[in-house]
Amino acid sequence: MDGSFVIIGGGLAAAKTAEALRDKGFDGAITVIAAEHHLPYERPPLSKDLLAGTVEAASVYPLDSDWYARYRVTVHSSVRATKIDRAGRFVLTDDGSAIHYDKLVLATGSRPRPFPGSPDVAYLRTLDDSTALRARLGEGKSLVIVGAGWIGLEVAATARSAGTAVTVLEPQELPLATILGPQVATLIADLHRRHGVDLNLGTGVASIEVDAAPGGRVTADDGTVYQADTILVGIGAIPETDLAEAAGLAVSNGVDVDAGLTTSDPNIFAVGDIAHQDHPLLGRLRVEHWDTALHQPATAAANMLGHREEYTRVPYFYTDQYDFGMEYRGHASGEHRVVLRGDTDKLEFLAFWLDDTDRVLAGMNVNLWDDGADIAALVAADRPVDPAALADPSVPLGNL
Structure with a gap:
């Protein structure tokens, strides 16, 4: 098949869409429009290995310049x-170009949610952000993080490992409680405190004053003032849907797509952070994680080429914080009932989130790396399980 396909985005989803199109035999023109001055790259290392300085910047590129040249991707x-x-x-682009497409893929990702008033603080979304932040970590340095979400906590762990004094301010009573629930959230809070993080929960931010950007003072809502060399704001992300909205595409919590990742325009597809998908198993959802950007493009590429495929993969994400390594599969909230299996003191356990019919909505393995496939199977099975058996390590997960 020939023609002209255009991909808008500079992240993993854009790179994997180009790759999937060539893998599936598309021989026409492929153009990637990336706002940053880098080739498309993946973001998990930005708060982990790259920020820690244990890998080189080149490792974040899933495809190098030779690949784009060899496969004729502009x-x-x-x-x-x-x-x-x-x-x-x-x-249409800001350099005055008008690039024709027969099929278009939106892979525009997300942008950091700004602190009100937009003080000149640090955020972590781009490769340049990570490089700049890494230079500000180390012995004798101080960091205040506003927000105890995944990015904030991963940066806290990396910074503490580098010897940085870290303070975290979070308005909720526990970090990530809306996602994980109080039992698991308490374990994560304890983990960070054991590693020396000054974790201030139930603490909002009244104001931020910047001296030498991105350092300054953060005043909490109780009047306490925290001074730091660097202030990092990590209070969530906003899907980049402006282009889609202006084009008249259906947009709600992201760009609305069907099970095959097609938007309300049959010639336009959306993948990654912005894709608000009608998932065949889990209903309408949007997942801002690396695994989605990695795997959705193959489905979108197939449907761009005239096939009829659905994206049915169970959502997945992972994190590494100190000696806490975990994988999470499925889609649940902190309001669901949690069943634990294993030794939480040793950080070797499984956690399962169940609905009121005892169906497993999500599961997490912490430092137990052989259970992921069984957890995904339990989520995909979409049927009740015995909670007592689920909590019993002597009962193989595959038997449930």
Whole structure:
């Protein structure tokens, strides 16, 4: 099949879409429009290995420049798409170009949610952000993190491992409680305190004053003032849907797509952070994690080429914080009942989130690396299980 396919985005989802199209035999023109001055790259190392300085920047690129040249994929770096002309099938860019498409993929990702007033603090979303932040970590340095979400806690762990004095301010009573529930959230809070993080829970931020950016003072809502060389804000992300909205595509909690990742325009697809998918098993959801960006592009590419495939993979994410390594599969919330199996003191355990019919909505393995497939199977089975057997390490998960 020939024609012209365009991908807007500079992350893993954009790279994997280009790769999937070539793997599936598409021989036409592929153009990637990436606003940053880098080739498309993946983001998990930005708060982990790259931030710690244990890997080189080159490791974040899933495909190198030789691959793009060999497979005739044109990458426009430092170019921002400004408008989608659906009638003429053109993407307009800030360098004055009008790039024609037969099929278009939106892989625009997310941007950090700014602190009100937008003080000149640090955020962590881009490769350049990570490089700049790494230079500010180490012995004798201090860091205040506003927000105890995944990014904030991963940075806290990396910074403490580098000898940085770390303070975290979080308005909720426990970190990640809305996702994991109080039992698991308490374990994570204790983990960070054991490693020397000054973790201030139930503490909002009244104001931020910047001296030498990105350092300054953070005043908590109880009046306490925290001074730091670096202030990092990690209070969530906003899906980059402006292009889609301006083009008249259906947008709610992201760009609405069907089970095959097709938007309300049959010639436009969306993958990764922005894809608000009608998942065949889990219903309408949007997942801001690496695994989604890695795997959704193959489904989108197949459907761009005229096939009819659905994206049915169970959501997955992982984190590494000190000696806490975990994988999470499924989709649940902190309001669901949690069943634990194993030794939480040794950080070798499984956690399962159940609905009121005892179906496993999600499962997490902590420092137990052989149980992932069985956890995914329990989530995909979509049927009740015996909670007592689920909690019993002597009962193989495969028997449930």
